[in-house]
Amino acid sequence: MKQSQLFTKTRKEAPKDETSKNAQLLIRGGFIHKEMAGVYSILPLGLRVMERITAIVREEMNAIEGQEVTLTALQEKAVWEKSGRWSDDVVDNWFKTELKNGSEVGLAFTHEEPLTGILKEYVSSYRDLPRYVYQFQTKFRNELRSKSGIMRGREFIMKDLYSFSKNIAEHEIYYERAKQAYIHIFNRVGLGDITYLTFASGGSFSKYSHEFQTLTDVGEDTIYIHEGKKLAINEEVYTDDVLENLGVTKDELVQKKSVEVGNIFSLGTQFSEPFELTYTDEAGIQQPVIMGSYGIGIGRLMGTVVEILSDDKGIIWPEALAPFDVHLIEIPSKNDAVHAKAERLYVELQKAGKSVLFDDRIEARAGEKFADADLIGIPIHIIVSERGLADGVVEIKTRKTGESKTVQDNEVV
């Protein structure tokens, strides 16, 4: 894409009320726009990153037999009363509104209830199980405060998968597969090294849930990591009992701040019971369905990457998530041959399968272009200037290291 056509521009300053680094950089780079605290529109550069994250997560969910759906935001009171989660005393972050006829409706903050209701229409026999259903869908959460940029939104896209299994053994096998899929995802987006499988509080059904916690000082969580075993314990379950249970000792653990980038949860019959989601087993006996839920916030993941992979100049996207593979920068010149060469490279790089943001702006100075490119954070910068024209070379700079080298024109691609 030609940068002269892109409707966004970089900005020197983020809005004054924006205190989080992730949103500051993303707003300044033109990736997102702040509508209000915790509510951000996604602009073209941001959407490209979100789509790359989504594609990775979708691949991994399909690989563990997930079937994709899109459930609704608007939710009926009766559905949530079944599980006891309609009341604002139980769930304190509902957004509620009403239909013209006066019926109260809610905006879904999660989807266990409606999906369990849907499955009830299709599951009756052991032949109908197991089933795994997921979506990328907008959640609404009426957070009291929202100061972490896109890491804790009032409106945000979440991937949520729900598993429906015949029994605990079958559930546990899938739970392990989901755990592995999550590890793949965090490796692929470039957070693998600093993301820890973390033991957190379970529910009535299981002793623990598992979170994926990524180390960062801006995280809202405190965890105790065991470097050798690559696991962590959330402070909420940091007790002698749990330590013993996991076979670790206090002196092996280091306290860290972190952000929860994913969580997987054994739900047991918490939802299948009130919804009477049962099946007839091979012996003709009615059995309750065993459920699990598996979440990843797509925007939070983008925000976490920005918090961690950035420097004082801007964002440093990992290759897998960058909005474009290459930032091609033309240094404006009175010599038409510079522009012709940049245009030629733009076409050739795309022919070679690379996505390219081409800074073809004629009114911007070289320094401005370099600063913009560092802020936007595409991994590779290719600089076409008059200086390299005579020698038939361009400069190729790596955003991460700042190192640059001179390459012959015919060797660029």
Added chain:
Amino acid sequence: MKQSQLFTKTRKEAPKDETSKNAQLLIRGGFIHKEMAGVYSILPLGLRVMERITAIVREEMNAIEGQEVTLTALQEKAVWEKSGRWSDDVVDNWFKTELKNGSEVGLAFTHEEPLTGILKEYVSSYRDLPRYVYQFQTKFRNELRSKSGIMRGREFIMKDLYSFSKNIAEHEIYYERAKQAYIHIFNRVGLGDITYLTFASGGSFSKYSHEFQTLTDVGEDTIYIHEGKKLAINEEVYTDDVLENLGVTKDELVQKKSVEVGNIFSLGTQFSEPFELTYTDEAGIQQPVIMGSYGIGIGRLMGTVVEILSDDKGIIWPEALAPFDVHLIEIPSKNDAVHAKAERLYVELQKAGKSVLFDDRIEARAGEKFADADLIGIPIHIIVSERGLADGVVEIKTRKTGESKTVQDNEVV
């Protein structure tokens, strides 16, 4: 995909309160699930159709230089007060809710206001225009009644594009390009023949807006079509004055019921003025930006296709929108060779680039499978049975015509 694994099943009956044919067939086929009137979850088969529609629309919007974004559902009061559209007396289908601090927020029913606000941050010079921005995003409209299935939802995905031009001449050129893009879209989804460019009421800025109206008896609109000129006039502007203006006479026109599947609208300065969205032209003079808006409801389009392309057995998807290219149906048999042959074909068809729904269910009878396949409406059915085994043939049936022929195994792909 193997049908034995798909979590949905066909249903004999739609919910009793569902009176529209589109939702009845889509629910019975397992494409959607009704949460409440006008609110439908999209299930795997439905999502595949929606994604094909989305891909076509996205291609056409990119072809006319659209830049994709995703704006937010939650909307601040102050933004909509600028244009005078916050009041429930002006806009009667708002859903409103509030933040924990008591601030009222709305759920967007359209996005002129927030997008104009965003563009104001990026547009200042003639060099920044024109710009075209679009999204596929969930709209919320608090309809008093909602009885048309997915053709008039309270929550639905809409593609909305907004154009920002320097002057009326530039706007009009783009408006024509958008019109052509819309014609391409309706041709590609199989509604071209019965979709009419329709003159409808304009606004303070232009005499007319243009709707794309598709003929169907369940439509809520009445239009007067001119077959020769392939245009129509919405009854709301069906006056002698307009007829004369368009150079047509009453006796050339036929009254029809129709559904509005798209609309394009010249907005002039209706939004740029209150938002002070202006630019400095080449002569250094401040000028207002001229806007247009261009909408297509993705769910409504799916519903319209189902209303029109269906028979008493079920849906008849056009090739471009079908959830799968081929429905491969194995007639259960005690002879293992039947299943082996079906499995082989399943692999071969996919290798040849066809998407396949493979009805491998062992517990369903042949008649059930045929009825299900007719209801789901994939264009081509390939039937593998014991009968064809000895002769090395399969039966290939066209859903639309019901015609079937026998084809040698090695000629199927």
